[in-house]
Amino acid sequence: MAIKGGKYGEHRVSETKGALPQTADKIDNDMTKVYSNEIIVDVSSLNIDSASFAQLKGEFDGDTAKIGAKIMEIVSERGKMQNPVTGSGGMFIGTVSHVGEDIISTDIKKGDKIASLVSLSLTPLKIEEITAIHSEIDRVDIIGQAVLFESGIYAKLPADMSAELALAALDVAGAPAQVAKLVKPCQSVLVLGAGGKSGMLSCYEATKRVGPTGRVVALLRDHTEKEQGDFILKNKLAHAAIYADAANPALVLDESLRANNGSEYDISISCVNAPGTEMGCILPVKDGGTVYFFSMATSFTRAALGAEGVGKDVNMIIGNGYTKGHAEITLSILRECEPLRSLYESKYL
C-alpha cells in the first residue's frame, strides 16, 4: 500500500522547510516510489515556456543538440524542467499510466491522453531520452514520466481538434474562463491587448456574456494591429475596435470613452503584454467597477497606488490562471467560433 503525500506535493520537497515544489531548488523525481495521491503520466512532449525556450536558444545560438543537453542537465539536477534563469516552466502532454488509489473525484483513468495545466516548474519529471526538438514552436518530444499531485490540474485532450491547437488555447485558458464568470448581461467591457491570443478569446467571451444590451470595446496598440482589429469587427468579437497605446492613460481614456458614448466602463480586462499600462486599465472604469489584470506584466504597487492616487474606488483583481472548468470553457470557444479556430490554426501552431 502506497503512502499518502501532501495535497500540494510538499512530500517531494526535502531541502527547504515549509517550501512547496514551485519554490524549491530541487524536487524528488523518483518514479519508483509512487504516493497514493499521485497520478503518473508517460510524457510524450514538453511545451517549454516561451521565455525559457528563448533563453536557451540565446545561450546556445540555437544549437538544438546543446539545448537538449542543457534540458537533460536541468531536469537531472532539479527533478523538474524549471529554467534557472527565467524561473519558468511550461506544460506537458502524455498518457496516464497510473492513478493513485487516494485520487478521488477524478474523471481520468489509465490510458487517457492529457495535457497538464500546472507549470513544469513544480512538476516532478524524469527524462529517459529526448527524441526531437521543434525550436520554432518551443516543443521538445521526449520519452519520460511526470507526476501530477492531488492539487494538480489537467485537461483530457479533445478528440475533435489537434493536440497542438488544444494546447495553444489551454495555455491562456484562465482569461476567457474568468471573463465568463465575471461579465454579466448589459455591461460595458473594455478589453486592452485585444489583438493577442488571450485578448481575442476574452473579447469573444465578453461579447457573448454582455448579450444584445451590452457593449464590448477592443483596444489595439496601433495600426500595426489593424488586421486584428478588422478581424474582431468582421467576426463580431466586439462591438468596436479602437487604437491607442495602453501605456498612455490620457489617450486610452479619451478614445475608450468616445467609443462608449462618453460613459465609463463596468469592467476592463488587461491582456496587454507590456509594462506600465495599469492606469490605462483603471481610468476608463467607473467607481464600483472591476479591473481584471490578466497580464503578467502588471505591477502590484503601480496598480494599488495608481488607483488610490486618482481616487478610483474600483475592484482590482489579480488574474488567476486557474478557475473551475477553464479548459472546457476555452476549448468550447474554438468549437463555437470557426473563424477564431482558423486564425489560431494559422497563427499559433
Next chain:
Amino acid sequence: MAIKGGKYGEHRVSETKGALPQTADKIDNDMTKVYSNEIIVDVSSLNIDSASFAQLKGEFDGDTAKIGAKIMEIVSERGKMQNPVTGSGGMFIGTVSHVGEDIISTDIKKGDKIASLVSLSLTPLKIEEITAIHSEIDRVDIIGQAVLFESGIYAKLPADMSAELALAALDVAGAPAQVAKLVKPCQSVLVLGAGGKSGMLSCYEATKRVGPTGRVVALLRDHTEKEQGDFILKNKLAHAAIYADAANPALVLDESLRANNGSEYDISISCVNAPGTEMGCILPVKDGGTVYFFSMATSFTRAALGAEGVGKDVNMIIGNGYTKGHAEITLSILRECEPLRSLYESKYL
C-alpha cells in the same frame, strides 16, 4: 473666470504626452493660475513617507538643515515632494484657502482643516519656508500651498482627536474600510500581519463584521509579537491568535487550519510587511474564497502563478488604498475601541 482643468490633474503636466501627475518628472506648481476644478490649501505640515524620509536621513546623516535644503530643492525642481530615489511622497495637513467654482458635490469650504489622502507624489506643492523638521515622526512643518485636483481625496480633520492620531490612522485607512465592504456575517477570516498598524484595525473590523457566528484568526510572526497577540485576545479584536512565519506556507496552512477547526477560510487578508508571503495567504482559503492583498510587498506574478500552480480557484484582490468613506470608517474604529486608540497614541505618535 478660471479655466477648467483635467479631472486627474493632466493640465499641470507638460513634458510627457499622456502622463499623469504621479508619473511625471515635473508638474506645474504655479499657485497664481488656479483652475476652476481645483482646491487650494495653505499647508502647515508635510508627513513625508517613511521610506522617503529614511532615505533623506541616510543621505545627510540626520542633519536636519541639509534635509530641509534637499526638500526645498526637490520641490523647486519637480513642483511636488516626490523623493527621486524612493519615488514615494507622503501626505499633508492644511487649511482650505480656495474651492474652485467647478468643484461640485464637496463638503468642504474655505477655512476647513483637512488632511490630503492622495500622495504628495502627485500633488502640486510650493514651499515658502520650512519652519521645523521633526525627524522622529517624519514630519516637516512648512509655510506653503498645495493643489487638490477634482479627483483628489481628503478628510476633514476630526474635532475629537489630535491631528497626529487621525493621520496615523488615515495612513492605513484603506485596509479596514475594504474589510468592512468585504467581510459578511458568519464568515471565517484569517488576518496575516495582524500585529501591525493596518493589521489590528483590520482584525477589529473583521470581528465586528463576522458577528457572533463568524470567526477571525490573527496570525502573528513569532513570539516577539506575543504582546500584540495578547492585546488582540484581551480586547477581543479576534477570536484566536496564532504564531507562524507568513513566508512559510506549509506552517501557515497547518497552524491556521488547526485554529479554524480544520476548515479552510472564506477570506484571508494580507497586512504582512514582508516579501514572499503570497502562498501563505492563498493556501488557507477555500475554493471560491477571497484573498485580499493589502501588503505593498505583494508580487503580482507570485500570486497569479502560485494560485494556478496549486489549482486554487480563489478571487485575489489588489488592495486599493481608496474606497468611499474609508477615512470615516477608520476614524470611527478609534472612537469605538478605546484600547486601540490608546495603543495608537502610545505607539504611532
